[in-house]
Amino acid sequence: MLKFITQIVDDILWPSVFVVFFWLVFFTNEAYLLNLNNLGVRPGEIAGLIGIAAMPLLHGDFTHLFSNTIPFLVSASFIFHFFKAKSWRIFIGIWLISGLGIWLLGQERTVHIGASGLVYGMVAFLMTSGFIRKNKHLTAVAFILVFMYGSMIWGLFPQYSWVKDMNISWEGHLFGALSGIGIAFLYRKLGPQDDPDPFEEEDELPQWWIDMENEKRALEEMQRQQHPSVRFTFKPKEEEGK
Numbered sequence: 001m002l003k004f005i006t007q008i009v010d011d012i013l014w015p016s017v018f019v020v021f022f023w024l025v026f027f028t029n030e031a032y033l034l035n036l037n038n039l040g041v042r043p044g045e046i047a048g049l050i051g052i053a054a055m056p057l058l059h060g061d062f063t064h065l066f067s068n069t070i071p072f073l074v075s076a077s078f079i080f081h082f083f084k085a086k087s088w089r090i091f092i093g094i095w096l097i098s099g100l101g102i103w104l105l106g107q108e109r110t111v112h113i114g115a116s117g118l119v120y121g122m123v124a125f126l127m128t129s130g131f132i133r134k135n136k137h138l139t140a141v142a143f144i145l146v147f148m149y150g151s152m153i154w155g156l157f158p159q160y161s162w163v164k165d166m167n168i169s170w171e172g173h174l175f176g177a178l179s180g181i182g183i184a185f186l187y188r189k190l191g192p193q194d195d196p197d198p199f200e201e202e203d204e205l206p207q208w209w210i211d212m213e214n215e216k217r218a219l220e221e222m223q224r225q226q227h228p229s230v231r232f233t234f235k236p237k238e239e240e241g242k
Helices: 002-032 046-057 062-082 087-105 116-132 136-156 158-164 170-186 207-226
Strands: none
Touching: 002 046, 002 062, 046 087, 046 116, 062 087, 062 116, 062 136, 087 116, 087 170, 116 136, 116 170
């Protein structure tokens, strides 16, 4: 039980640190009127390059911050759980690539802020990894994410902001998702081991089954040695008088 709790703490530790930092930056910005949101990504502007690093840390209002908190915590925790060796590379790769895509191809004279692009990237990474890998745990995670955040797909298109009359960075969502999909294919051979194909005839028996059979044979041999079999020879009486 203690090991299980320790594992959960390890998985959510760094995602939780980032979430706390998001909230601290937001309330500090609001309390001291620092106008930090001007540090977001400004497509095509040299000064806007700093936004590639700063964008996920900045949020326009409390609703914006709160709506990104839970999806970020869930998706980041799954990445740190399943891809421990490469979790930081995946996380930072999605962060930087999505921001760079906005800076290169985003609409001019706009400022992009928020962690939603990073969330889209991590969710897309996990979903893509789950579908291209023969791993039941990742596949289950993919279906959970589809169930929880399936409506996120509408945030990839510019029409969403027109219909809803909301100032949404669909470019951030789109480049975040594309970066997650690309990194998933890049790391398709890493992460949790693939489950064996139960329909493949040439698959070897699992090691636990082999060990169980070996233990069973050893036990039977030990019982035979401890209790040797006794054989009796029967001789008919008519043969004794001959």
